[in-house]
Amino acid sequence: MLETLRSLLLYKHFIFSSIRNELVTKFVRSKLGGLWVIINPLSQVAIYALILSNVLAAKIPEVESTYAYAIYLMAGLLAWNLFSEIMNRCLNVFIENGNLMKKMHFPKITLPIIALGSSILNNVLLFVAMMLIFVVLGHSFSLMLFWLIPLTLLLVTLALSLGLILGIFNVFLRDIGQIMPIVLQVWFWFTPIVYPIAIIPEKYHQWLMLLNPMFSITQAYQTIIVYNQAPSFDTGLIWGCCIALLSLVLSLFLFRRATEEMADVL
Structure with a gap:
């Protein structure tokens, strides 16, 4: 773990420049530029909100607003x-950069970090x-939005x-890439993104969380964006933290073991 962090710090300029170049290259010939980053998901939100809020009259419990469902969906x-x-991005990052991995000597862990x-x-x-x-x-908003920082870190x-x-x-x-x-x-x-969590019978909540x-x-x-409330640190979030940490340890172990073999296969 410490060796991985050290290599990332050593190559931080390579990481930042790669992210910047990727963003510039992506929109260099587009007249709308970076707006395409938000146009696609927002158009999807607009479609969902129009059909499910207006046509199907979807409502969000405890929120009295015409646009409550649209806000719930966007969150x-x-x-x-x-x-x-x-x-x-991580699923194909090594395949897409196969030639780079074989021709250049650099910490390969930088590739998923750039993605x-x-x-x-x-x-x-x-x-x-x-x-x-x-x-x-x-x-309206509140200071509860700052709870998104640790949640995003977990995600x-x-x-x-x-x-x-x-x-x-x-x-x-x-086949993994196809599945x-x-x-x-x-x-x-x-x-529960398109539909409210309230429609799921409560007896199934625990199983879905696990x-x-x-x-x-x-x-x-x-909860944070729609209701302006702090999230409840229940069994689901704690279990999510455990899965994330276990997956992180496993992923780094597999990466250390498979780096050289990946370069040979690619």
Whole structure:
């Protein structure tokens, strides 16, 4: 762990410059530039909000607002988009940079960290856009928003760890890269993002929290943003922390063992 941190600090300029270059390259020929980072998820939110809020008259318990559902949906998507983007980026990061891994000598752990930094930057831009929309919709904020910092740290640790594990396996078994988009799609619908948690029978909550760590994390995001309340550190969040830490240890162990073999396979 200490050796990994030392190598990341030593190559911090390489990491930051790679993130900057990736962002610039992505939008260099686009007239709207970085706006595309927020246009796609916000258009998705608008579709969901129009159909489920107005057509199906979806309501959020204890929130008296015409736009309560849209705010609830955006809060959940803020968490899920960051999680899924990190997972998808890490899943293919070694395959996409195979030539670089074979030709240059550098800490290979910087590759998923660069993907992580780019994903966080995209999420920050989306967060700012959402906050502006919430102001337009008349939604108020409070200091409870600072709870998003430790929650995001938990989410990022979980996503990076699982993504790193799957990314390593994907080098040796390419079917992983084909299966995971389907798994993530199913995972999305088993997480209370599009639908209110209130529609799930309470007797199933505990099982969902144990089987799905994103259940409690997205619920905490929604509690903070929609209700302006501090998240409840229940069994689900504690279990999520345990899964994230165990996954982090496992991912670093696998990475140390598989780095040389990955370079040979690629």
